[in-house]
Amino acid sequence: MTDALTLDHVSKRFGSHQAVDAISLRIPAGSIYGFLGQNGAGKTTTIRMIMSIYYPDSGQITVLGEPNSESIKDRLGYLPEEKGLYKKMKAWELLAYFGTLKGVPKADAKVKARQLLETVGLGEFSDHRCEQLSKGMGQKVQILATIMHDPELVILDEPFSGLDPVNVEMMREVILKMKRDGRTVIFSTHVMENAEKLCDGIVMIHRGQKVLDGTLAEVKTGGDRGIQIDYDGDSSILRELPGITRINDSGKHAEIFLATGTDPQEILKRLVGRLVIRRFDLREPSLHEVFFRAVKGESHE
Amino acid sequence: MSNKTWLVARREVLENIRTKGFWVGVLMLPIIMVVSVALPRFLEGQKEVRKYAVVDRSGWMLAAIDERAAMPDMQRVLREAIDARRDDPARYAEFPELLRKFVDTLDQIWDNPALVPDPALPEADRKRAREKKEDEVLEGVAMFIGDPSAFECQLPLASMKDALRQASERLAPLRDSVQQWWKSLPPEAASKFEARTAKKLYERIELPTGGEDEVFEALNQKIAKGDLFAYFVIGTDPVLKGDGLRYASANLTDGDLLDWFSRHANAVVRDKRLDEKDIDKLTAQWVQKPLVVDSRKIGKGGKEEESTKADKARQWAPMVFAYILWISIFTITQMLLTNTIEEKSSRIIEVLLSSVSPLQLMMGKIFGIAMTGLLMVGSWTLSFVLIFKYLPGLLAIKFDFDISQIATDPYLLLSFLVYFTLGYLFYASLLVGVGAACDTLKEAQNLMGPISVVMMIPIMAIAFLAQDPNSRLAVIMSYIPPFTPFVMMNRAAGPPTLMEYVTTTALLLVSIVIVMWAAAKVFRVGILMSGKAPSFKDIIVWIKAPVGQVPERTHGPTK
Incomplete structure (x- = not known):
């Protein structure tokens, strides 16, 4: 590949x-x-x-495959974190403009802009100015702008x-x-x-x-496996469990990592009766956990 | 210009010409021009007839004043009739037969050699000189209609004395009837021949009957009720004693009627006094004649030229152009500044930068606004030409021939467009840099401070420089690039030497390149930054830093 x-x-x-x-x-x-x-x-x-x-x-x-990314800007689509639209431009005009900036011929851009708006259900809004669109519509238009020119990346x-x-x-x-x-x-x-x-x-x-x-x-x-549970009840019991290394508790869902030698069945036994367990399984750690371990306990949000 | 720069520029133009501000800008100048020409005329037309009454204690003066006051009207009507006879036969046919007969007789004197201007003069000056002499003759003829004895002493051109005397003999039989005709002509009918007659503006009403006290009582009542604008009381003997004229009105601010009436009364009294002392009217006129001042302009070749009103206009016209230049550059660059800041604060900039390079974006914006600006000033110059060409016909008014010629002088219009473009590029580069560095207009205003001060200097110097376009100060200022467009425009009356044109323009072009280069660097760094506005020190660091490196700010976060 x-x-x-x-x-x-x-x-x-x-x-x-x-x-x-x-x-x-x-x-x-x-x-x-x-x-x-x-x-x-x-x-x-x-x-x-x-x-x-x-x-x-x-x-x-x-x-x-191109070391000078300046020259292939037209093959890339980009949606920045801070997104804005020209308030006074019509939705289709805006798309066509961004399309032509990326090298789409003007005549094609016009057709394509209306087509794309149609596909996301904004066909009837294509002649509305961007300031007249709701926030959600605006977000859709922004996304369409990134793919107006069929980018590869x-x-x-x-x-x-x-x-x-x-x-x-x-x-x-x-x-x-x-x-x-x-x-x-x-x-x-x-x-x-x-x-x-x-x-x-x-x-x-x-x-x-x-x-x-x-x-x-x-x-x-890379990481050890953990127990994932869905539960109802008072979660303070989770912190009293013996033989565990870390808990990521979200209130209704928790991820519990065991010290070596701890039997998952033992944990289940301790929890039954004190919490309503709706799901219990042993699986790979979540990305959250992976990330946490990778940055080695440094503070995160 | 790369394709993407062009696309950015095109969008700027399309977006800007859709704004109200643009159209206000485009229409403002022509509207102001048309209104300033048409409004006074309209208001004059709307003016009500001022009714006045005169109590004449002297017993003779009122009649003399009436006669004399009719003369300027008569002169205007004659002028109209003569012009119509020459250029517009259909209109001439509308004048009464009596007057046409009079004018036809008068026409024979127009071929007099004294009226033919110096053939060495340029076409425009020749026409003007001829009209001036004709007006003098007409003044004499109008006086003659009022008073045959006045004719001789009013003779304007001594060399035409004989011709005019002959004419007066032929005109004598018609004199009384023309006078009668004009006297009995109602004001509305009079304005058909000539719009600006005193007849239309002022109307004398008959006095109420009764003893003097009753008359005054009645007049005062009329004024209080608004039926009468004012009344005059002429003293028993204004010629010898001090009791001249009394003027009574509810409105003393509008002095038109008083000026008009007292001017003619004054002339009557003066003539009468000359008679009393047996002073020859010609002698008196000669005594009163002011010293002739003949201004000559020494031209480039060291030759004397006649100084005309056109020269004066030519001297001041560039100043007007310099003002318009300044205003248009100021407006347009402000548009660029707000536009850039808006784009930056509405976060569109990053999407754009993923498609175009900062340099392409900056140049696109500069050129886009330049085109918008050129559309605006282009439409101004066009409306200028059209207004001077067609408005006179539409409103039936005459512009001063010289003014309209100078206002549409291609040399001035062309240098206006060139200096607009150059001046714009210089200031646009500065402001686009400022716009890129700031998040809000408020922040931009801090950075704009010094630029505004620099921009204020030429506007303050304009009137001063127009007086002496080749002064040392004017020359020095021409070589300072931020001032070059305004000062050189202003000096067009000089005019500067070709060498000056070349060197100042070259200097300006070099500085435009430098400012654009600096602006590009500031733009590149500043356009994605947000947070506290940079200080001047930061901006200098940005300009000095190699492309690609993002220098730290002296304060505030860097993102």
């Missing part, structure tokens, strides 16, 4: 702040890849360098932030559709659940450095 993107010891410094520190990675074509990390970890800077909005101070970025910076559940679902659909259409998708997020459900592979970035990289299966196999 060819690589859609490779980074080789890429670094970027803002004054005295090392935003990205010698990151190397490979992303195979046709996959969905997640950039995970806390806010300010360096995800956006990395993405901006891939889009050649910033130049790296050192290191080499190869996008779609789509990069979405925090695509899920600020979306309501319906739009999160819509965004997930869009990403999967992109993959089905043969595009490579990279998106960044600090919400592990989003990545876990979608990604073929992930890259974890912490304080400008890469801490983990690989397919979902690869990154998970």
Whole structure:
């Protein structure tokens, strides 16, 4: 499988702040890849360098086999974290404009813009000015703008932030559709659940450095297995369990990691009767846990 | 220009010409021009007839004043009739036969050699000189209609004395009837021949009957009720004694009627006084004649030229252009600044930068707004030309020939467009840099401070420089690039030497390149930054830093 993107010891410094520190990675074509990390970890800077909005101070970025990413901007689609629209432009005009900026011929852009709006159910709004659209409609238009020109590689910076559940679902659909259409998708997020459900592979970035990289299966196999439970009741009992190393408790769901030699059956026995257990299974650790271990207990949100 | 720069520029133009502000800008100048020409005329037309009454204690003066006051009207009507006879036979046919006969007789004197202007003069000056002499003759003829004895002393051109005397003999039989005709003509009918007659503006009403006290009582009542605008009381002997004229009105601010009436009364009294002392009217006129001042302009070749009103206009016209230039550059660059900040604060910039390079984006914006600006000033110059060409016909008014010629002078219009483009590029580069560095207009205003001060200097100097376009200060200022467009525009009357044009323009072009280069660097760094506005020190660091490196700010976060 060819690589859609490779980074080789890429670094970027803002004054005295090392935003990205010698990151190397490979992303195979046709996959969905997640950039995970806390806010300010360096995800956006990395993405901006891939889009050649910033130049790296050192290191080499190869996008779609092309070392000079400036020259292949037209084959990339990009949705920045902070999204805006020209308020006074009509929806179709805006799409057509962004399309032509990416090299779509003007006549085609007109047709394509209306077609795309039709596919997301905004056909009747294509002549509305962007300021007249609701927030959700605006978000759809922004996403359409990234694929107006049939890009081979789509990069979405925090695509899920600020979306309501319906739009999160819509965004997930869009990403999967992109993959089905043969595009490579990279998106960044600090919400592990989003990545876990979608990604073929992930890259974890912490304080400008890469801490983990690989397919979902690869990154998970390193860690020991844990017990996942769904429960109702007073969770304080969980903390009193003997022979466990860590608990990620979310109130109705908990992930329990056992010290070596502890029998999972023993844990189950202790919990039965004190909590209503609706699910109990032994499986790979969640991404959340993987990330936590990778940054070795450093504070996270 | 790369294709993407062009796309950005195109969008800027399309977006801007859809705004109300653009159309207000486009229409503002022509509307102001048309209104400033048409409104006073409209208001004049709307003015009500001022009714006045005169109590004449002298017993003779009122008649003399009436006669004299009719002369300027008569002169205007004659002028109209003569012009119509020459250019517009259909209109000439509307004048009464009596007047046409009069004008036909008068026409024979127009061929007099004294009226033919110096053939060496340029066409435009010749026409003007001829009209001026004709007006003098007409003044004499109008006086003659009022008072045959006045004719001789009013003779304007001594060399035409004989011709005019002959004409007056032929005109004598018609004189009384023309006078009668004009006297009995109602104001509305009079304005058909000539709009600006005193007849239309002022109407004298008959006095109420009764003793003097009753008359005054009645007049005062009329004024209080608004039936009468004012009344005059002429003294028993204004010629010899001091009791001249009394004026009574409810409105002392509108002095038109008083000016008009007292001007004619004054002339009557003056003539009468000359008679009293047996002073020859010609002598008196000669005594009163002011010293002739003949201003000559020494041209480039060291030759004397006649100084005309056109020269004066030519001197001041560039100043007007310099003001318009300044206003248009200021408006358009402000548009660019707000536009850039809006794009930055609405976060569209990052999507754009994923498609175009910062340099392409910046140049696209600069060129897009430049095209918007050129559309605006282009439409101004076009409406300028159209207004001067067609408005006179539409509103039936005459513009001063020189003014309209200068306002549409291609040399001035072309240098206006060139200096607009150059000046715009200079200031646009500065402001696009400022816009990229700031998040809000408020922040931008801090950085704009010094730029605004620099921009204020030429506007303050404009009137001063127009007086002496080739002064040392003017020359020095021409070589300072931020001032070059305004000062050179302003000096067009000089005009500057070709060498000056070449060197100042070259200097300006070089500085445009430098400012654009610096702006590109600031744009590149600043456009994605948000947070506290950078200081001047930060911006200098940005400009110095190599491309690609993002320098730290002296304060505030870097993102």
